[in-house]
Amino acid sequence: MGRKRVAVIGAGVCGLSSIKCCLDEGLEPTCFERSGDIGGLWRFEENPEEGRASIYRSVIINTSKEMMCFSDFPIPDDFPNYMHHSKIMKYFRMYANHFDLLKYIRFKTIVVSVTKRPDFSTTGQWDIVTETAGKQESAVFDGVMVCTGHHTNAHLPLDSFPGIEKFKGRYFHSRDYKKPQEFSGKRVIVIGIGNSGTDLAVELSHTADQVFLSTRRGAWILGRIGEEGYPMDTIYITRYLEFLKRIVPLCLLNYFAEKKLNAKFNHAIYGLQPNSLHGVILQHPTFNDDLPNRIISGKVLVKPNIREFTETSAIFEDGTREEDIDVVVFATGYSFSFPFLGDCAKVIKNQVSLYKFVFPPQLEKPTLAFIGLIQPLGAIMPIAELQGRWATRVFKGLNGLPSASNMMADIAQKREEMAKRYVKSQRYTIQMDYIPYMDEVACLAGVKPKLLSLFLMDPKLAVEVFFGPCTSYQYRLRRPGKWDGARKAILTQRERIIKPLKTRVLDDYTGALVPYYLQIFLIVALLTVTFLLLTFLCNQLCISFS
Ligand code: FAD
Numbered sequence: 001m002g003r004k005r006v007a008v009i010g011a012g013v014c015g016l017s018s019i020k021c022c023l024d025e026g027l028e029p030t031c032f033e034r035s036g037d038i039g040g041l042w043r044f045e046e047n048p049e050e051g052r053a054s055i056y057r058s059v060i061i062n063t064s065k066e067m068m069c070f071s072d073f074p075i076p077d078d079f080p081n082y083m084h085h086s087k088i089m090k091y092f093r094m095y096a097n098h099f100d101l102l103k104y105i106r107f108k109t110i111v112v113s114v115t116k117r118p119d120f121s122t123t124g125q126w127d128i129v130t131e132t133a134g135k136q137e138s139a140v141f142d143g144v145m146v147c148t149g150h151h152t153n154a155h156l157p158l159d160s161f162p163g164i165e166k167f168k169g170r171y172f173h174s175r176d177y178k179k180p181q182e183f184s185g186k187r188v189i190v191i192g193i194g195n196s197g198t199d200l201a202v203e204l205s206h207t208a209d210q211v212f213l214s215t216r217r218g219a220w221i222l223g224r225i226g227e228e229g230y231p232m233d234t235i236y237i238t239r240y241l242e243f244l245k246r247i248v249p250l251c252l253l254n255y256f257a258e259k260k261l262n263a264k265f266n267h268a269i270y271g272l273q274p275n276s277l278h279g280v281i282l283q284h285p286t287f288n289d290d291l292p293n294r295i296i297s298g299k300v301l302v303k304p305n306i307r308e309f310t311e312t313s314a315i316f317e318d319g320t321r322e323e324d325i326d327v328v329v330f331a332t333g334y335s336f337s338f339p340f341l342g343d344c345a346k347v348i349k350n351q352v353s354l355y356k357f358v359f360p361p362q363l364e365k366p367t368l369a370f371i372g373l374i375q376p377l378g379a380i381m382p383i384a385e386l387q388g389r390w391a392t393r394v395f396k397g398l399n400g401l402p403s404a405s406n407m408m409a410d411i412a413q414k415r416e417e418m419a420k421r422y423v424k425s426q427r428y429t430i431q432m433d434y435i436p437y438m439d440e441v442a443c444l445a446g447v448k449p450k451l452l453s454l455f456l457m458d459p460k461l462a463v464e465v466f467f468g469p470c471t472s473y474q475y476r477l478r479r480p481g482k483w484d485g486a487r488k489a490i491l492t493q494r495e496r497i498i499k500p501l502k503t504r505v506l507d508d509y510t511g512a513l514v515p516y517y518l519q520i521f522l523i524v525a526l527l528t529v530t531f532l533l534l535t536f537l538c539n540q541l542c543i544s545f546s
């Protein structure tokens with residue numbers, strides 16, 4: 001029998017890693033990409049294209065390089081920790097070239113339909129109709145990997161904004177925003193306080209006359225930069241903290257996280273604090289180091305939700321009104337759909353039933369996988385790669401899936417957990433924690449690192465795996481898919497974080513020093529005070545007992 005043929009739909013980051021996973025498992029991939037190039041969302045164009053996600057010119061990613069890279073292809077050590085989209089594209093091109101992936105991609109080819117073949121229950125095969133330059137073609141595939149992304153269709157909730165039809169200014173979704181120059185001198189309202197809303201509000205505030213940032217719920221604002229200047233995700237996405245999260249009650253974690261964030265700037269004073277249902281750990285993180293600065297400078301004014309628009313103004317839910325509004329940007333997120341799939345995966349209110357966010361549970365054969373359809377508290381790329389490694393092994397029959405009823409039960413449990421933790425919003429239908437989800441999929445693929453034996457066999461590595469950033473190389477330490485460079489990549493990850501910052505060679509200055517005699521004096525003073533305090537306490541005790 002020949003090699004199994006797999007159709008990969010989309011050549012964004014998830015499509016690229018899926019092609020590679022197919023090749024690693026000896027499958028024969030054909031990738032269909034509707035546009036003329038790889039990269040998906042991360043390839044910037046001046047004008048938004050139909051059917052492909054669109055980003056603004058200034059986008060800088062908010063997941064750091066060590067946390068977002070593919071597990072057997074570290075990002076070059078001189079690349080910045082948080083990359084501009086142009087640098088990200090450079091990395092994806094390096095990846096595609098290194099693993100020779102381009103020859104498997106058919107560009108300018110749209111997948112029009114994916115349907116089960118009549119003998120699907122025995123073969124698991126699919127008929128795929130594609131269209132290239134207006135000409136349709138059909139082909140048979142043994143497996144399908146859907147990699148079409150979930151940040152393409154704008155969610156534009158105009159129904160929630162009475163009067164918008166009367167508004168005489170300009171309004172549009174953040175997907176259509178490219179650069180700030182054309183908004184110079186304007187009065188702009190940005191609706192939504194996700195990463196798009198805050199990025200746009202900050203950028204526009206440099207040229208606009210005034211920016212209003214409207215939010216119905218508020219948000220906790222995190223920074224990209226953590227303690228000692230290390231990327232935030234490399235500090236907080238560790239196995240050690242994940243372990244603590246499991247034993248410390250959620251309310252305590254939220255309490256300490258809020259205390260820490262408020263120490264930087266008080267979210268209540270800045271008008272950003274969400275209500276109690278929206279604790280730090282109970283929301284998708286909004287990263288913006290510049291927002292508090294723009295707020296305290298008065299260039300961004302935080303406002304509540306909008307009750308109504310008039311021809312020229314916006315009336316907010318607290319009754320306040322802002323006149324002479326020129327522009328409204330709806331940074332209200334995205335919805336997803338799979339028009340080519342028919343009934344195989346129904347999306348209702350941004351929800352689709354998938355086992356581990358990958359496999360539809362009701363199919364007679366597990367030959368359809370969704371890759372990257374997840375909103376992690378971390379980077380999507382390593383997740384998509386691991387999903388691809390697992391899915392291709394399932395396609396090959398090397399890993400099995402539970403019964404349909406068990407998969408449905410797992411899906412229901414995940415939904416229940418999500419409903420308990422997050423507010424009801426279409427933003428929170430595919431939300432997942434990074435390490436628990438990676439470990440779950442890694443278990444299924446048989447590649448989860450074995451910490452206990454690692455501590456016995458290789459304690460140095462084990463310490464970095466447990467206490468250090470949980471980078472994707474950890475999932476390449478074992479077969480199947482072991483990468484010989486994984487150990488070294490883990491032990492050198494901190495060097496790669498620091499490398500791009502070393503652009504000025506420093507002398508041996510070790511920081512402000514306290515002279516030796518002053519240190520002795522302070523120690524003696526401290527001991528004397530302690531001695532006096534103890535003597536005083538003893539005297540008090542003797543008096544009260546006598
Ligand atoms: P996409 O990149 O959207 O690629 C999908 C591809 O499929 C496209 O090339 C499209 O042309 C093609 N396609 C679609 N339909 C068809 C069809 N019918 N036939 C053929 N081809 C088709 N994630 C992070 O991990 N970290 C971040 O910091 C981060 N920042 C983000 C910033 C912004 C502004 C946005 C909007 C998203 C961000 N994301 C981030 C999430 C982002 O979606 C992922 O990083 C990643 O791009 C998803 O890749 P993908 O391959 O799944 O989808």
Ligand code: NAP
Nearest residue numbers: 060061062157160192193194195196217331332333425427
């Ligand atoms: P998002 O995270 O879904 O945020 C949408 C915002 O709009 C939320 O504040 C939401 O409020 C609000 N909203 C939605 N419907 C609304 C309504 N009817 N009325 C009022 N408010 C409404 O969307 P996004 O900011 O575009 O981000 C999409 C993805 O891209 C995320 O994964 C994000 O991390 C990523 N991203 C990253 C960067 C970066 O790396 N620099 C930049 C932009 C985006 P509720 O919370 O109340 O629902």
